[in-house]
Amino acid sequence: MGYNFAAGPSVLPAEVLKKAQEELLDYAHSGMSVMELTHRGPEFSDILSRAKASLRDLMQIPENYKILFLQGGASTQFTMVPLNLAQGKKAYYVESGSFGKKAFTEAQKLAKVIDFEPISLGSTEQSGFDHLVSFASSQIDPEAAYVHVTLNNTIEGTAIYDLPETNGVPLVGDMSSDILAVNYDVTRFGLIYAGAQKNIGPAGVTLVIVREDLLPQVEIFSSMMDYRILAENDSLYNTPPTFGIYMAGLVFDWVKSLGGVPALEENNRKKARLLYDEIDQSSFYQSPVKFEEERSICNVTFRTNSPEMDKKFIAEADQLGFKNIKGHRSVGGMRASIYNAFPYEGVNELVKFMKEFEEKNDL
Amino acid sequence: MGYNFAAGPSVLPAEVLKKAQEELLDYAHSGMSVMELTHRGPEFSDILSRAKASLRDLMQIPENYKILFLQGGASTQFTMVPLNLAQGKKAYYVESGSFGKKAFTEAQKLAKVIDFEPISLGSTEQSGFDHLVSFASSQIDPEAAYVHVTLNNTIEGTAIYDLPETNGVPLVGDMSSDILAVNYDVTRFGLIYAGAQKNIGPAGVTLVIVREDLLPQVEIFSSMMDYRILAENDSLYNTPPTFGIYMAGLVFDWVKSLGGVPALEENNRKKARLLYDEIDQSSFYQSPVKFEEERSICNVTFRTNSPEMDKKFIAEADQLGFKNIKGHRSVGGMRASIYNAFPYEGVNELVKFMKEFEEKNDL
Numbered sequence: 154m155g156y157n158f159a160a161g162p163s164v165l166p167a168e169v170l171k172k173a174q175e176e177l178l179d180y181a182h183s184g185m186s187v188m189e190l191t192h193r194g195p196e197f198s199d200i201l202s203r204a205k206a207s208l209r210d211l212m213q214i215p216e217n218y219k220i221l222f223l224q225g226g227a228s229t230q231f232t233m234v235p236l237n238l239a240q241g242k243k244a245y246y247v248e249s250g251s252f253g254k255k256a257f258t259e260a261q262k263l264a265k266v267i268d269f270e271p272i273s274l275g276s277t278e279q280s281g282f283d284h285l286v287s288f289a290s291s292q293i294d295p296e297a298a299y300v301h302v303t304l305n306n307t308i309e310g311t312a313i314y315d316l317p318e319t320n321g322v323p324l325v326g327d328m329s330s331d332i333l334a335v336n337y338d339v340t341r342f343g344l345i346y347a348g349a350q351k352n353i354g355p356a357g358v359t360l361v362i363v364r365e366d367l368l369p370q371v372e373i374f375s376s377m378m379d380y381r382i383l384a385e386n387d388s389l390y391n392t393p394p395t396f397g398i399y400m401a402g403l404v405f406d407w408v409k410s411l412g413g414v415p416a417l418e419e420n421n422r423k424k425a426r427l428l429y430d431e432i433d434q435s436s437f438y439q440s441p442v443k444f445e446e447e448r449s450i451c452n453v454t455f456r457t458n459s460p461e462m463d464k465k466f467i468a469e470a471d472q473l474g475f476k477n478i479k480g481h482r483s484v485g486g487m488r489a490s491i492y493n494a495f496p497y498e499g500v501n502e503l504v505k506f507m508k509e510f511e512e513k514n515d516l
Numbered sequence: 517m518g519y520n521f522a523a524g525p526s527v528l529p530a531e532v533l534k535k536a537q538e539e540l541l542d543y544a545h546s547g548m549s550v551m552e553l554t555h556r557g558p559e560f561s562d563i564l565s566r567a568k569a570s571l572r573d574l575m576q577i578p579e580n581y582k583i584l585f586l587q588g589g590a591s592t593q594f595t596m597v598p599l600n601l602a603q604g605k606k607a608y609y610v611e612s613g614s615f616g617k618k619a620f621t622e623a624q625k626l627a628k629v630i631d632f633e634p635i636s637l638g639s640t641e642q643s644g645f646d647h648l649v650s651f652a653s654s655q656i657d658p659e660a661a662y663v664h665v666t667l668n669n670t671i672e673g674t675a676i677y678d679l680p681e682t683n684g685v686p687l688v689g690d691m692s693s694d695i696l697a698v699n700y701d702v703t704r705f706g707l708i709y710a711g712a713q714k715n716i717g718p719a720g721v722t723l724v725i726v727r728e729d730l731l732p733q734v735e736i737f738s739s740m741m742d743y744r745i746l747a748e749n750d751s752l753y754n755t756p757p758t759f760g761i762y763m764a765g766l767v768f769d770w771v772k773s774l775g776g777v778p779a780l781e782e783n784n785r786k787k788a789r790l791l792y793d794e795i796d797q798s799s800f801y802q803s804p805v806k807f808e809e810e811r812s813i814c815n816v817t818f819r820t821n822s823p824e825m826d827k828k829f830i831a832e833a834d835q836l837g838f839k840n841i842k843g844h845r846s847v848g849g850m851r852a853s854i855y856n857a858f859p860y861e862g863v864n865e866l867v868k869f870m871k872e873f874e875e876k877n878d879l
Binding site: 155157159160161162163164165167170171173174177178184185186188189190191192194224225226227228229231232259262263265266267348350354355356357358372373374375376377378390391392393394395396397400476477 | 518520522523524525526527528530533534536537540541547548549551552553554555557587588589590591592594595622625626628629630711713717718719720721735736737738739740741753754755756757758759760763839840
C-alpha cells in the first residue's frame with residue numbers, strides 16, 4: 154500500500170469509492186449504472202437535487218445563491234466570470250500564485266473582444282509567489298464588478314484565511330483546492346467556483362455558486378457560457394457530467410458524516426501542523442512560504458538545501474509508497490497535498506520518513 | 517430486468533461496466549482508483565495514449581488529424597467551431613434538426629462579437645424536420661470555412677448516410693449520436709465532434725477530431741476554447757475528465773473486440789430494420805420520417821394515430837421494462853434509441869410488444 158499526495162486528481166474517500174463500486178452496475182435497483190441514467194429521468198433528478206441540498210447545507214449557502222454543476226474546470230471560469238459579471242465595468246485581480254495570474258491573463262484576452270477593464274492589484278511573482286499580495290480596500294473602485302482571489306495557491310502552498318476587505322465590491326473566489334476543506338463564509342462572496350478533483354469528486358465537474366443578482370443582464374455570446382441560461386435550466390441546459398455529480402453527492406454525504414466542514418478543517422489543520430512542525434524544527438527542510446499565517450493547510454510545500462537532495466528525497470519516498478510528492482514542475486521541491494480525504498496516518502508516516510531521511514542525509 | 521432505450525446518457529456495454537467495477541478501487545495494481553490518478557502521471561498518460569490510438573485505428577483517422585478529449589458537450593462546440601475555424605470567413609449551416617438549428621443559432625450569437633458570416637443552407641423546421649435539407653455544391657462559396665452538418669438527428673430520427681458534396685469546402689460534422697455506430701469516411705471532414713454519452717462512454721467527455729491545417733492562426737479569446745492550445749497540450753492544458761476518458765478507452769476496446777465499426781454498423785442496421793419492418797407492415801404505427809433512406813439506424817422514431825394512444829403505449833411499455841421509450845418532449849411520439857451497446861434481443865422484445873399492443877388496441 155501507499156499514500157497518494159497528488160495535487161489533483163487526488164485521493165478520494167475509501168467509503169465513497171466502495172459505495173460507487175457496489176452500485177456501479179445497478180443504481181438504486183434501477184437495473185442501470187448511474188452512467189446509463191438519462192439526465193431527464195427521476196433517478197438522476199434525485200441525485201442532482203440531493204447533491205445541491207447537501208452542499209447548500211454543508212457550506213451554509215443562502216437561498217439567493219444558485220448552485221451550478223458545470224464542466225471545463227476552473228480554467229473555463231477564468232473566461233466565464235468576466236464575461237458574465239464584468240461587462241462595462243472594472244474587475245480586479247490578485248496575482249498571488251500561478252492560477253491567479255492565469256485568471257488575470259485570460260481576463261486580459263477576453264477584454265480584447267468584450268468591453269471591460271481587468272486591473273491587477275499586484276503580483277508576487279518576482280519573489281516566486283512566496284507570499285500573498287496585500288492591498289487596501291481604498292484601492293477598489295466601489296463601482297467595480299468584483300475582486301478576484303485564489304483562496305488556496307495549489308502550486309505555491311499559500312492560502313488566504315482572512316478574507317480581504319473590498320470596499321463593498323463582491324469577492325469572486327477560485328476555491329478549487331480548499332472548498333469544503335476550509336470553512337469560508339459564503340456570504341462574503343458574489344461567486345465561488347471550484348474544479349471538483351481535489352475535495353469534491355472526480356475530475357470533470359466544476360462547481361459554481363453565484364449570487365442571483367449577479368446573473369448577467371446582457372446577452373452572452375455562447376449559451377454554454379451564460380450563467381443565467383445554465384441557472385434557469387438547473388445545470389441541465391445540456392447533458393451534465395452525471396457520474397461526476399453522483400460522486401460529488403457521495404462525497405458531500407461523507408463530509409456530513411464526519412461532522413461537516415468545520416470538523417474537516419480542524420482535522421486538516423492538525424495534519425498540516427504535523428508537517429509544518431517537522432519543517433520548522435529542522436534546519437534540513439525549509440518552507441518556501443514567507444509568512445507562517447499564509448501557509449496552506451491543503452498543499453504543504455517544502456524543500457531541502459538543494460535540488461539534488463530534493464530529487465533523492467522524492468525518489469526514496471516514492472519507493473516507500475509516498476506517491477506524487479514531487480512539487481509542481483514550475484517550482485520544484487516537494488509538495489504534500491493533504492486534502493479532506495487524505496488520512497492523518499499518511500501524514501504521520503511521511504513525517505517519520507522525513508526524520509529518517511534527514512538523519513541519513515544531513516551530514 | 518429491462519431495456520434502456522434512452523437517447524443519451526444511454527446503455528453502456530455490460531463488459532465495460534464490469535471491468536470498470538472490478539478495477540474501481542485499484543487500477544492496474546496502482547493501489548489507486550482511476551479517479552485518483554494524477555493526470556500528469558504515467559498511468560493516466562498510458563490510458564490517454566491508448567484511447568487515442570484505439571480510436572485512430574477504429575475510425576481510420578489519418579495522422580494529420582488531432583484527437584482531443586474535451587469537456588462541455590456538443591453544445592460547447594457550437595461556439596468553439598466557428599470561433600476557431602471561421603474568423604473572417606463564411607460558414608454554412610444545414611438545419612435538418614433541432615441540434616443543427618441550435619448550432620446555427622449559437623453561431624449567430626457569436627457572430628455579434630467575432631467577425632464571420634454564418635449562412636443557413638436551409639431548414640426543414642416547417643415540416644417538423646421530417647426530412648433532410650438538400651443543397652447543391654454550387655451554392656457553396658469555395659472560400660468558406662466549412663459546411664456544418666448534424667450526421668444523425670437524435671430527436672427527429674433522421675440521418676445523413678450519403679455525405680453531401682461541398683465544392684471543396686471542409687465538412688464539419690456533429691457526430692454525437694452515431695460516431696462509431698456508422699462507418700463514415702473521416703477524410704471527408706475537416707472536423708468531427710461528438711458528446712460521449714451515446715456511443716463512447718459516460719457523459720462529460722467531448723471528442724474533437726480536427727485536421728491540423730484547420731487549427732486557428734489567430735488568437736482565441738479563451739485558452740480553454742483554443743483548439744491549438746488544447747492540441748499542443750494533448751488534451752492536458754488543464755485537468756481532463758480522466759475517468760470518462762478511461763471509460764471511453766474501454767468502450768473503444770469493446771468495439772474492436774466485436775469487429776470494429778463496420779461490424780457494429782451492420783448490427784445496428786439489423787436492429788433498426790426489425791423496427792422499421794414492423795412499422796412499415798402495420799397501419800397502426802407510423803414513422804414521422806418522410807424518406808426511407810433518411811431514417812436513422814440509431815434513433816428510431818414512431819407513433820400511433822393519436823397522442824393518447826402514444827401515451828398508453830409508453831406507459832405499458834415502461835411497466836414491462838421498456839424504459840425511456842418516450843419521444844423527445846419537443847416532438848412527442850416514441851423513440852427507440854438503439855446505439856452500439858443496445859442489444860438485439862431488446863429490439864426483438866420491443867417488436868413483440870408492439871405487435872401485442874397493436875392487436876389489443878387497433879380496434
